[in-house]
Amino acid sequence: QQQVKQSPQSLIVQKGGISIINCAYENTAFDYFPWYQQFPGKGPALLIAIRPDVSEKKEGRFTISFNKSAKQFSLHIMDSQPGDSATYFCAAPRGAQKLVFGQGTRLTINP
Amino acid sequence: DGGITQSPKYLFRKEGQNVTLSCEQNLNHDAMYWYRQDPGQGLRLIYYSQIVNDFQKGDIAEGYSVSREKKESFPLTVTSAQKNPTAFYLCASSIDPSPGTTQYFGPGTRLTVL
Numbered sequence: 001q002q003q004v005k006q007s008p009q010s011l012i013v014q015k016g017g018i019s020i021i022n023c024a025y026e027n028t029a030f031d032y033f034p035w036y037q038q039f040p041g042k043g044p045a046l047l048i049a050i051r052p053d054v055s056e057k058k059e060g061r062f063t064i065s066f067n068k069s070a071k072q073f074s075l076h077i078m079d080s081q082p083g084d085s086a087t088y089f090c091a092a093p094r095g096a097q098k099l100v101f102g103q104g105t106r107l108t109i110n111p
Numbered sequence: 112d113g114g115i116t117q118s119p120k121y122l123f124r125k126e127g128q129n130v131t132l133s134c135e136q137n138l139n140h141d142a143m144y145w146y147r148q149d150p151g152q153g154l155r156l157i158y159y160s161q162i163v164n165d166f167q168k169g170d171i172a173e174g175y176s177v178s179r180e181k182k183e184s185f186p187l188t189v190t191s192a193q194k195n196p197t198a199f200y201l202c203a204s205s206i207d208p209s210p211g212t213t214q215y216f217g218p219g220t221r222l223t224v225l
Contacts, residue, residue: 044201
């Protein structure tokens, strides 16, 4: 059964720094790896996703790096801002109908 | 505005009582999902539905039940058989059940068992 391991559980970064969150998955027959962002008391929202016909996808300050041979993918947040403080979840497909989510990373950006 | 609504936002239940959480979407999405969120455990899938009148168990379905009589509605009942129901419950929908489509989440219901 597909497992997704996400690290670290919590992360504190200074304003302007780079935040890096990592995920590892086991097996998947469907290539789609999203990251969701969740603010306290709210539902998660899609932040960025990659279909690994490419090894990297960038949207503004957010970048997904994907290593298919290592079965790992990571989220990089450049020039981190206090408004980026949130919980981040990676996810990977399981079967044809479901996503399995990582445990989440609570990111705090200090001003 | 299109989106997903969940009600109530906060819910308190006495032990031994069943309680139903509402989820409604006006996005015309075929697929709907219920997740449970506990601190440090991410989102765990309770039930999902690919189409009206059809639903499947997720990873932690024991003690829960659902129905999908209308495309826009997917209520979740937390029964007295659920041993530890205190959690944050999230409903989501996607245009189709493929894992490659974006899931849109509601604002959640926080259930507390007294």
